[in-house]
Amino acid sequence: MTDSESASRVDLVPLEPLGRGGFTDHKAQVLSFQDGEQRFVWGLHKDTDQLWYLEEDTAREWRAHVKQFVICPVPGCEAQLTTAHRTTKRDGLVHLNKDGGHTGESIFHSQGCAVIENWLSTNYPNSKVKREEYTNAEGERRADVLITSPAGDRVAFEVQYSPLTSDAWRTRHESYRRQRIADVWLFGHTSKQLRFDRGGFLSLNPTHRAVIAAGSPVMFINPEQRAIGIATSNEWIDDGSATLRSSATIEVWDQFLRASLSIAPLEDFRPSRRGIASDWLSQLYGQTKDLRDRNEASRRHTVETQQREVAAAQAELKAWIFKRRPQQEQIRHQFATVQRWNRSDALASINAYFGGNLRDRIDSNGDAGPGTNALVRWQSVVYFDLVAGRSREFGVREAFAAIKARGVNMGQPDAFKLIAIHLHGLVDLGFLDRTDGYGQYPRFVSTEEGAWR
Numbered sequence: 225m226t227d228s229e230s231a232s233r234v235d236l237v238p239l240e241p242l243g244r245g246g247f248t249d250h251k252a253q254v255l256s257f258q259d260g261e262q263r264f265v266w267g268l269h270k271d272t273d274q275l276w277y278l279e280e281d282t283a284r285e286w287r288a289h290v291k292q293f294v295i296c297p298v299p300g301c302e303a304q305l306t307t308a309h310r311t312t313k314r315d316g317l318v319h320l321n322k323d324g325g326h327t328g329e330s331i332f333h334s335q336g337c338a339v340i341e342n343w344l345s346t347n348y349p350n351s352k353v354k355r356e357e358y359t360n361a362e363g364e365r366r367a368d369v370l371i372t373s374p375a376g377d378r379v380a381f382e383v384q385y386s387p388l389t390s391d392a393w394r395t396r397h398e399s400y401r402r403q404r405i406a407d408v409w410l411f412g413h414t415s416k417q418l419r420f421d422r423g424g425f426l427s428l429n430p431t432h433r434a435v436i437a438a439g440s441p442v443m444f445i446n447p448e449q450r451a452i453g454i455a456t457s458n459e460w461i462d463d464g465s466a467t468l469r470s471s472a473t474i475e476v477w478d479q480f481l482r483a484s485l486s487i488a489p490l491e492d493f494r495p496s497r498r499g500i501a502s503d504w505l506s507q508l509y510g511q512t513k514d515l516r517d518r519n520e521a522s523r524r525h526t527v528e529t530q531q532r533e534v535a536a537a538q539a540e541l542k543a544w545i546f547k548r549r550p551q552q553e554q555i556r557h558q559f560a561t562v563q564r565w566n567r568s569d570a571l572a573s574i575n576a577y578f579g580g581n582l583r584d585r586i587d588s589n590g591d592a593g594p595g596t597n598a599l600v601r602w603q604s605v606v607y608f609d610l611v612a613g614r615s616r617e618f619g620v621r622e623a624f625a626a627i628k629a630r631g632v633n634m635g636q637p638d639a640f641k642l643i644a645i646h647l648h649g650l651v652d653l654g655f656l657d658r659t660d661g662y663g664q665y666p667r668f669v670s671t672e673e674g675a676w677r
């Protein structure tokens with residue numbers, strides 16, 4: 225290794241950290257993160273296969289060296305490079321012959337991988353850091369950058385600038401899981417991955433949502449700024465009150481309807497068994513877990529409450545049926561022996577049946593002696609022969625036949641019309657349902673209320 229090469233790596237200084245203090249305005253910080261200016265500053269040394277970094281304002285100084293030793297890091301390109309000095313923009317690397325032929329995204333991708341590799345190898349000299357390494361003997365999946373700790377824990381970093389379907393993402397994520405490798409997905413900061421809606425909130429695509437569903441926050445990388453953006457929200461869903469709540473202090477990476485971008489310097493983070501960690505992330509993970517747990521508990525509570533209510537209603541209905549069935553049998557039996565209706569056992573039993581619970585379902589002709597309501601006889605017959613304890617559908621004709629069968633003469637020429645009006649009244653009161661789709665000849669069936677209460 226020559227002096228110049230070692231100098232170029234040892235002197236490598238991380239870009240100015242982007243901490244919140246750097247920007248007074250979050251919007252300006254996000255705009256800067258999205259800045260698509262393509263800076264090509266990381267190449268590969270062709271003899272050592274090591275990363276090579278071009279410092280700002282050193283294009284002239286390093287040009288000859290670059291031409292001789294530094295090649296394009298985009299896989300499959302390996303083109304010779306040179307340097308470009310710029311007065312308004314930063315100095316950068318360029319292909320010596322304009323035959324790169326690859327997209328802007330592939331430069332961003334290679335620069336992102338270089339930043340991650342440099343970040344890991346600088347901070348974790350005792351770990352093994354490899355770019356595009358096959359993760360198992362079968363070459364099942366190669367990581368953009370794989371770090372293996374001295375204890376053998378592995379974290380794969382994927383820098384994803386190009387579109388990726390959620391199914392393809394799941395397949396790769398599952399493959400890592402099977403190999404016991406924590407995978408960290410850093411989506412690109414350009415518009416193929418990072419988009420905002422008109423309201424300034426993140427437009428998360430199905431792949432981003434799959435990442436969240438699998439238990440990780442959605443993260444973006446800006447290699448230029450050595451910054452990580454994380455989809456977070458301080459507006460979250462609170463199932464307990466079934467509303468959207470917000471808090472200035474609680475930020476979460478899940479359980480939100482819309483998210484913003486929280487940005488922190490890459491140097492704030494460290495690889496971890498979970499993939500990636502930082503003090504800020506620990507807080508975010510904790511807050512999100514609390515909210516998830518709380519929402520889960522409240523969902524469970526809602527389900528349990530509903531189940532209890534259903535069980536209570538079923539038990540109550542069972543008690544009504546137990547009480548009503550013999551009363552109904554008795555009234556129907558007593559219908560057979562009526563002499564004078566207002567003095568009959570049937571009317572007394574019906575008065576006892578309803579007690580204070582008549583709720584207008586049978587009309588009254590006044591009092592029939594102390595404590596006896598002179599309920600209309602034909603309506604009483606209809607109720608106890610066709611509604612109470614019954615579940616069979618019937619129409620006006622069947623009701624008229626039932627009245628006749630009990631020997632009741634309605635004594636009116638428009639009996640069918642009166643019966644129809646009465647049955648519709650029972651529908652309005654909730655004791656009958658219409659079953660005929662409101663056609664010309666109405667059909668009725670008892671409601672639970674009509675049958676048993």
Ligand SMILES: [Zn+2]
Pocket residue numbers: 296297298301302303319324326
């Ligand atoms: Zn190239």
